[in-house]
Amino acid sequence: MLDESTSVVIIGAGQAGLSVAYYLQRLGMRAGTDFLVLDQGPGAGGAWQHRWESLRLGSAHRVHDLPGMKAIGLSFDDADRSRPARDVVMEYYSQYEMHYDLRVHRPVSVSAVFNRGADLIVRSDAGDVATHAVVNATGTWGAPFVPYYPGVLQFRGKQVHTATYRSAEDFRGQRVLVIGGGTSAIGFLLELEGVAAKTTWVTRRPVDFLDHGTLDLEDAVTAVSAQDAAARAGHALPSIVSGTGVPRTRRIAAGIARGVLDPRPMFERIDDTAAVWEDGTREPIDSIIWATGFRPDVRHLSPLHLHEKEGGIVVSTGAAERDPRIFFAGYGPTASTIGANRSGRTVARQVFSAIGGRVPAPPRPNQPPAPARARGSFRPATGEVPVTFREDAVPVTAAPAEDRDGVSILARFFADD
């Protein structure tokens, strides 16, 4: 049972949370004492442990090494591509956590974060923790997004989302409607070929298949800039794929040639057994797969009222503008494994600076709160943090510009992939 106090609580032990933990440790903070990592998953692996069995690491899905991973003899670059990605990632993360002694508390589900004057209270099913700062690294897997279409509640067949998709076998012999224009939808269509009786693919906008097999850096920069601008302005985030297009890999090109990847425009409504278009065309279906993406999983932060009326949280330099004690890693423009690594590094420095280094933990949850600090004593995070790492002694103020710039961070991810 948790009834503790600590300087920093990291919620989530996926790529982003582990990366923050690693860098906080390198700044001299002790896992389990100066900071706590809480995760609701049953085991290591972040969202990867929940992904479907057939998903493999390879050209479409590439996980970047966590910081310090190569130093312990592990790298996803030479991981076994014939094994399910979820098993590989779970194993590697687990060894990483053990080696660096990150002491992740699991399964611990955070239900709310409250303001207690100078401090914050993190409430979980294992008890309360008082803290100076929270790093939210909860990813998106827990918040699948399904758009509303008329009739969807009357549909009699099966409906799954990417988050609940298990295997093409579950659709054997069925007529399947796949919705969404990203790599998950494309992966499902290719897997269902020869298993489902028929697939129909619909997308909100025409799919922009790129002429080349990798993403063009310019496309990526535009898309990421749009995400970055939205995150900074507190707007809901646009999809990356809408701005980048889908690279025509050999597998995808062959799927297009065979007619498996032939998107139709969105239907107007669903009835009990079919999708129906505006012109009255009706496509009988048995099942629907919603590959329609995810939203940031931040419901537990609602007591803090961080959202703007436009629907997003303004996060300009790693922390919420409405409460600079709440940091975000792996959110918006850094929602990829390489983005999560780099935001881990930046956010760790910002947190360390904002709380004033290794400071005493606040009073425990069941003790009276500390008197409110002098106004402004909690320094809002900035990219210019006057501290150095313990081991590599690189002055943070000399960090490359891309560490402080979400656009550059994600552009790199796309350039690499």
Ligand SMILES: Cc1cc2nc3c(=O)[nH]c(=O)nc-3n(C[C@H](O)[C@H](O)[C@H](O)COP(=O)(O)OP(=O)(O)OC[C@H]3O[C@@H](n4cnc5c(N)ncnc54)[C@H](O)[C@@H]3O)c2cc1C
């Ligand atoms: C289908 C799919 C495929 C993808 N493929 C790739 C890819 O190939 N390469 C790539 O770079 N990116 C990919 N991504 C992007 C994805 O964002 C990254 O994989 C990255 O691993 C996400 O890391 P994260 O730490 O931000 O989130 P997650 O891995 O989701 O980790 C978040 C953690 O927070 C925990 N958590 C959530 N809520 C709570 C709570 N309330 N209390 C306690 N714990 C909580 C969860 O248990 C989880 O362990 C993919 C995304 C999807 C959906």
